[in-house]
Structures are given as C-alpha cells and as structure tokens.
Amino acid sequence: MKLTHRDEWRVMVTIKPRTPADLGFIGIASIAEFVAPTAPITVAVLPRRLGHLGFISMSDRMASSNVEADYRARCEEIATTLRGLPHVEETSVTCTETHTCSHCLLRWEELTAEEAADDSLTQDEHSVEGEPVCCDKAIAEFRTERGIPALALGGAA
Numbered sequence: 220m221k222l223t224h225r226d227e228w229r230v231m232v233t234i235k236p237r238t239p240a241d242l243g244f245i246g247i248a249s250i251a252e253f254v255a256p257t258a259p260i261t262v263a264v265l266p267r268r269l270g271h272l273g274f275i276s277m278s279d280r281m282a283s284s285n286v287e288a289d290y291r292a293r294c295e296e297i298a299t300t301l302r303g304l305p306h307v308e309e310t311s312v313t314c315t316e317t318h319t320c321s322h323c324l325l326r327w328e329e330l331t332a333e334e335a336a337d338d339s340l341t342q343d344e345h346s347v348e349g350e351p352v353c354c355d356k357a358i359a360e361f362r363t364e365r366g367i368p369a370l371a372l373g374g375a376a
C-alpha cells in the first residue's frame with residue numbers, strides 16, 4: 220500500500236514592500252521614501268518545531284498526537300497572521316510529500332503509461348499503468364484490488 224508522509228511544512232510568502240520599513244530598513248525614514256522590488260520576492264517561513272516549547276524541547280511525536288495536522292494548523296496560523304500585513308501579497312501553505320511502500324518501505328514508484336506498454340519493463344502481460352514496481356507484495360495487493368491475474372509464481376512471464 221502506498222503510504223504518504225508529509226514533511227518540511229512551510230509557508231510561502233510573497234511580499235510587495237512599499238517602504239524601507241517593510242523590509243526592516245530602519246533609520247532612513249526621514250530621507251528615504253519608497254522601495255521598488257525588481258522581481259517578486261518570495262520567502263519560505265518555517266514553523267517552529269512542535270516539540271520546541273521554549274523552556275523544554277522534545278520530539279514532535281511526544282508533543283503532538285497528530286504531527287501532520289498540527290504542523291498544517293501552525294502554518295495556516297502563520298499564513299493568516301501574515302496575510303493581515305499590508306505588504307504581504309500572497310501566502311500559501313505547502314509541504315513535501317514522500318510516498319513509500321507499506322510492505323518493503325522503499326520509495327513508492329509506479330509504472331507510467333509508456334513503461335506499461337514496454338514489455339521489457341513490465342512483470343508480465345497483465346501489468347498496467349499505475350502498478351507498483353517495488354516488491355511482489357505491493358504488486359499482488361494492487362492486482363487483487365483490481366481483479367488483475369496474479370503474477371505467475373517462479374517469475375518468468
């Protein structure tokens with residue numbers, strides 16, 4: 220089975236500063252007026268670790284019963300707060316998804332349409348697009364779910 224892990228949560232923030240102070244350029248307010256970005260400025264704002272509680276630090280799993288949901292919520296809160304600032308133009312919450320196989324723990328990969336059409340890359344004539352490639356158990360599970368004939372034992376197709 221394909222397992223999805225979400226990690227590296229972050230808030231992508233595009234800013235459009237109008238004054239030097241919007242960029243933290245202080246001390247020049249009496250002689251400087253505007254700033255003009257030459258290209259969109261996008262930065263990643265990373266949430267504080269869930270297990271970082273200021274006075275004590277522990278693993279995220281000890282601090283939260285649902286690490287993924289709590290990171291998402293923390294990022295949403297950051298995004299909501301930043302959206303209220305005048306020089307913030309756009310925010311989006313994002314993360315990195317990795318897919319692994321529940322049986323062999325390897326990275327999840329599937330046959331593409333082109334690969335499924337190439338006999339040298341398939342298991343047998345029943346291989347179709349989307350079939351996992353990591354291990355026999357994943358292939359068997361995929362085929363059982365779809366009523367596709369199982370792999371012949373012994374390998375050779």
Ligand SMILES: [Zn+2]
Nearest residue numbers: 320323353354
């Ligand atoms: Zn596998």
